[in-house]
Each structure stands twice: as structure tokens, then as C-alpha cells.
Amino acid sequence: MFETQPRRREKALLIGVERDGVTKWDLRESMEELAELASSAGAEVVGTVTQRLGHPTAPYYIGRGKVEEVEAKCREDSVTSIIFDDELSPAQGRNLERMTSRKVLDRTQLILDIFAQRARSKEGRLQIELAQLQYLLPRLTGMWNHLSRQSGGIGTRGPGETQLEVDRRRVQERIGRLSDELSEVRKHRSIQRAGRLRHRWPVVSLVGYTNAGKSTLLNLLTGAEVEAADKLFATLDPTTRQLVLPNNQKVLLTDTVGFIKKLPHTVIESFKATLEEVREADLLIHVVDMSHPGFLDQMHAVDSVLEELDAHGKQTLVVFNKIDLVQDRGEPQLRRVPGSVAVSATTGFGVDQMLQELENRLSSWRLRAAYRIPVNESALLAEIHKIGHVLEIRYEGDIACVRAHVPPELQAKLSACMVPDAIGGA
Ligand SMILES: Nc1nc2c(ncn2[C@@H]2O[C@H](COP(=O)(O)OP(=O)(O)OP(=O)(O)O)[C@@H](O)[C@H]2O)c(=O)[nH]1
Ligand SMILES: [Mg+2]
Structure with a gap:
């Protein structure tokens, strides 16, 4: 049930709400971006419906009359998915699917879907699957009943809510496993990062x-x-x-x-x-x-x-x-x-x-400063060369006069050798 379906070109209808504090211009831009997101996810955008509304309605996000208009448009244009520009509550999503008999998505799901298509690295794939399951979990309630009514057939008969519990447990277990796998991958990554930061x-x-x-x-x-x-x-x-x-x-x-x-x-x-x-x-x-x-x-x-x-x-x-x-x-x-x-x-x-x-x-960021360092402090001199940026170095007997940019932590180590930066100014 949670595997990716084979992709076919979906026909999408986009829905946006002009809420208080949102200008027509904002809404237009947001809808254009939503259209781009929909095409990036592989859908064909067949139309846009917007509504001016002080607050989203609890049952459908949009007004009930508007839902009927959307439903009619879906039939006219053979729409397969309805995509909302804002995140829907689990109940809104379910009610809308029931009313329109179409798949209902929101901007969040669209973004998650694009991320899922693009993820290449193991970490990326684990992260996105985790995000998708976390999005799905609160939305499982009632989904089973709804699906059995809509599609029926083998596997959908029987006690729906029991199946829901099974599904919920399976999702939770998968979330647990993914989190464990992710922490493993991340351990490796932080070792890599630490290696890079050593160069400073x-x-x-x-x-x-x-x-x-x-x-x-x-x-x-x-x-x-x-x-x-x-x-x-x-x-x-x-x-x-x-x-x-x-x-x-x-x-x-x-x-x-x-x-x-x-x-x-x-x-x-x-x-x-x-x-x-x-x-x-x-x-x-x-x-x-x-x-x-x-x-x-x-x-x-x-x-x-x-x-x-x-x-x-x-x-x-x-x-x-x-x-x-x-x-x-x-x-x-x-x-x-x-x-x-x-x-x-x-x-x-x-x-x-x-x-x-x-x-x-x-x-x-790397404060520029001047130092007088005894040449026998070779480890310190080597460190300045390695992690600092040397602007100038001169020798006065067995003292190295160095002007350099050094990161703050090295600056602390060098504080005893610091002298006023007379050459060239700070
Ligand atoms: N004309 C023009 N096009 C540019 C310039 N810089 C980038 N582009 C184009 O803009 C598009 C996006 O560029 P990317 O470098 O993929 O953008 P990005 O910020 O990495 O995008 P994401 O990875 O999707 O977040 C590509 O088609 C680029 O060729 C520019 O200076 N001038
Ligand atoms: Mg990029």
C-alpha cells in the first residue's frame, strides 16, 4: 500500500485560497509555483480554482459550494488529482476525497513526492521516506474504510479498523527502523565532516x-x-x-x-x-x-x-x-x-x-594578526601554515615574524606570541 505506484501522467486541478492578509498577487505567484511543482512531480495541470475566504473551513478547507464546483470541473476535464496550495488537515483531505472521488494532495505531499523522485544518496532516501511516513501516520485513520468503499475487491473486505491498527503499527515500526538506519549513516557523515573541519x-x-x-x-x-x-x-x-x-x-x-x-x-x-x-x-x-x-x-x-x-x-x-x-x-x-x-x-x-x-x-572572520614565534616552536609554525593563511613571514635571528589570518581557536594558542601588527597595518 505504501510502495510507489508506477507513474502515469496525472491530470491535476490546482486549488488556492485568497485568505485575509494574502494579496491577489501573492496568490497568483503561489499558484504559479504550485503549477511548477506539479509539473516537476510529473503531472499535467489542467486548471486552477481559487476562492476568496477569510478563514479556511474546517471540513473542506474551501466552501462547500466550491467543492461542488471543483467536483464538476473534475468530471469535465477528466481530472485525476486535486492539489491544494496549503497543507490540509487529515480530516479535510479525507472529506474532500469522499466528496470528489479523486485523489487529493496538498503542497507538502507534492514537495515530498518530488524529493522522493530526486533523492539519490542513501541518507537522502532514508530522510525522505521518514518524512513521508510521518506525514502519513496521522492520516491513516479512516483511510482503510474509505478505500474499501471506493475500490472494494480482494483484500479490502473484512474488519477495516483492525486492518488500520495493523497498518499503523507497520508504519510505526518502519519509522523506528528508518530512524536507526539514519543514525548509522549520520555517524559516518559526522566523521567525514570532522575530517574536513580538522583542516579548519x-x-x-x-x-x-x-x-x-x-x-x-x-x-x-x-x-x-x-x-x-x-x-x-x-x-x-x-x-x-x-x-x-x-x-x-x-x-x-x-x-x-x-x-x-x-x-x-x-x-x-x-x-x-x-x-x-x-x-x-x-x-x-x-x-x-x-x-x-x-x-x-x-x-x-x-x-x-x-x-x-x-x-x-x-x-x-x-x-x-x-x-x-x-x-x-x-x-x-x-x-x-x-x-x-x-x-x-x-x-x-x-x-x-x-x-x-x-x-x-x-x-x-580570520582575524589578521602579527606574531613573534621562536623558530624551535616548529609545531606551532607548521599549524599556522596548515590551517591559517600566512600573509608574510620574516626571520629575525631565531624568531619568526609572522603576519597571518588564523581561525579563533588557533589565535587563542598563539596569544602569548602576539605583537602589535606594525607591518602593513591590521
Ligand atoms: N540566464 C541565467 N540562467 C542561470 C544563471 N544561473 C543559473 N541559471 C539557470 O537557472 C537554472 C537553475 O540553476 P541551478 O544551478 O540548478 O539552481 P539551484 O539553485 O542549484 O536549484 P536547486 O538545486 O533546484 O535548488 C538552470 O537552468 C541554470 O542554467 C544565470 O546567471 N543566468
Ligand atoms: Mg542545485
Whole structure:
């Protein structure tokens, strides 16, 4: 019952509600995005129905009269699935399926479905299955009765609610097994991460709305060959590559899953481990698709996901991408966000300036300082070379005079050797 069905082209009808505080424009954009999500999941969108409603109704989300209109439209256009732009309660979903005799989905399920199609790594697949089952569990109630009435036949006869208990137990057991498997996979991953952090090169994480151009930028900067495509959630599994800045500073650049408005909480929860990369980064590059009419809203959506991840307030470089598609090269916006840069990840425009800005930001993270270190402290000198960024080194007898950027923890070790940075200034 929970296996993926063989995919056939579904015909989808989209439903949105213009609630208090939601403008027509917001709703239109949200519905356009929902249509993109539906096509990404493999459905053909045959129509859209919207309703202006102060509050969603408890039984159907939309008004009862509207449900009848939807039902008629389903018959006319041979609709197979009805997709709501907002998350439905288990009861709403059931009532709507009963009324329309069609499969009813919401935005969350759509996103979960796309993630399930895209997941490649073991961790990604486990995470998404867990999120799907957690979404399903509270929705199992009554599903059995409903299914037996709708489809009937072999296997659906008998005491429905007993079967429901069996199903619920099976789902719970599976959730338990998946959680165990995930913690194993994660153990391995944290060992890998610890290995990377030992180098103590700054970790820079690309974040942004889905389709903003994060992977394209990673590919351009590092020669990685991550899939970059004009579709939502092209990237699911994180990739890390080494990037050498023009001043020879090495950084680790990470590309990860994109964000979206109304990103389901279950997804954030189950992807928290993948998104650790973002939380642990020394600096974030927030990639914005400036050619998108709703880019400001998208920036807010990214900020709220970062907040949910506890990664808000980190040092962030805002990069306005796809500037090749923007008339005025984004000047007004650039002025509004100090220190932001405009680039095109496809033409390479602005990338040098972006790297320069990255260097500036990182040098303030790795405080620049001067040290006088006895040459027989060879381990300390070796460590500065390995994990710091040496700007200058001179020898005065058996003292090495070093100016370098070093990460905070090494700075603590070096505090006894620190001298005022007279050469070149701080
Ligand atoms: N014109 C133009 N297109 C771009 C630019 N950067 C990226 N694109 C296109 O935008 C689409 C999305 O790019 P990706 O790099 O896959 O975007 P992403 O942010 O990694 O998206 P997800 O992985 O889905 O979150 C692709 O078709 C890219 O070719 C740009 O600077 N200019
Ligand atoms: Mg990507």
C-alpha cells in the first residue's frame, strides 16, 4: 500500500485560497509555483480554482459550494488529482476525497513526492521516506474504510479498523527502523565532516531559493559537475568542493538543497542533518535569482528557513544572480543590500568581484594578526601554515615574524606570541 505506484501522467486541478492578509498577487505567484511543482512531480495541470475566504473551513478547507464546483470541473476535464496550495488537515483531505472521488494532495505531499523522485544518496532516501511516513501516520485513520468503499475487491473486505491498527503499527515500526538506519549513516557523515573541519579551512555554504543558480555557481567556481537544471529541487544531496580564492586562501564550498515558501516542517526536520552543513558554515552565500519577479519574497522565505535551522544572523554575502536577464543590472537592489554583488553564473559576469568580496568577508572572520614565534616552536609554525593563511613571514635571528589570518581557536594558542601588527597595518 505504501510502495510507489508506477507513474502515469496525472491530470491535476490546482486549488488556492485568497485568505485575509494574502494579496491577489501573492496568490497568483503561489499558484504559479504550485503549477511548477506539479509539473516537476510529473503531472499535467489542467486548471486552477481559487476562492476568496477569510478563514479556511474546517471540513473542506474551501466552501462547500466550491467543492461542488471543483467536483464538476473534475468530471469535465477528466481530472485525476486535486492539489491544494496549503497543507490540509487529515480530516479535510479525507472529506474532500469522499466528496470528489479523486485523489487529493496538498503542497507538502507534492514537495515530498518530488524529493522522493530526486533523492539519490542513501541518507537522502532514508530522510525522505521518514518524512513521508510521518506525514502519513496521522492520516491513516479512516483511510482503510474509505478505500474499501471506493475500490472494494480482494483484500479490502473484512474488519477495516483492525486492518488500520495493523497498518499503523507497520508504519510505526518502519519509522523506528528508518530512524536507526539514519543514525548509522549520520555517524559516518559526522566523521567525514570532522575530517574536513580538522583542516579548519573556512566552510562557505551556498543557500537560496530553489532554482536560484546555486549549483551553476558551484560548478563555475570549482569545476564541479553537479546537476544544474531549470527545475525545482534539482539538488537534494549536498556537495562540497575546494575553492582557492585569488589570494590563495582555501575554502570549502558547499551546495545543498534549495528552499521554498511553505517548506514543510516535516522536510526541514528530517533534512536537518543534511542542513547541518549550513548551520556549521563560517559564512553563507545567499544566492538570489534576481530575474524572478518575486525575488524579495523568496529572500524572505530563505531567511525564515535559516531561522528555523538556527543559522540566522550568520555572516552572509548576498549574491544577486542571473543579472544577465535583468535590465538595469540590479543597481537599486544592490544599493539596498550593502556589500551585495551582482553576478551571472552562466556568463561569469561579476564573479571576480564576488570572490573579492568573499576574501574581504573571510579575512575579517580570520582575524589578521602579527606574531613573534621562536623558530624551535616548529609545531606551532607548521599549524599556522596548515590551517591559517600566512600573509608574510620574516626571520629575525631565531624568531619568526609572522603576519597571518588564523581561525579563533588557533589565535587563542598563539596569544602569548602576539605583537602589535606594525607591518602593513591590521
Ligand atoms: N540566464 C541565467 N540562467 C542561470 C544563471 N544561473 C543559473 N541559471 C539557470 O537557472 C537554472 C537553475 O540553476 P541551478 O544551478 O540548478 O539552481 P539551484 O539553485 O542549484 O536549484 P536547486 O538545486 O533546484 O535548488 C538552470 O537552468 C541554470 O542554467 C544565470 O546567471 N543566468
Ligand atoms: Mg542545485
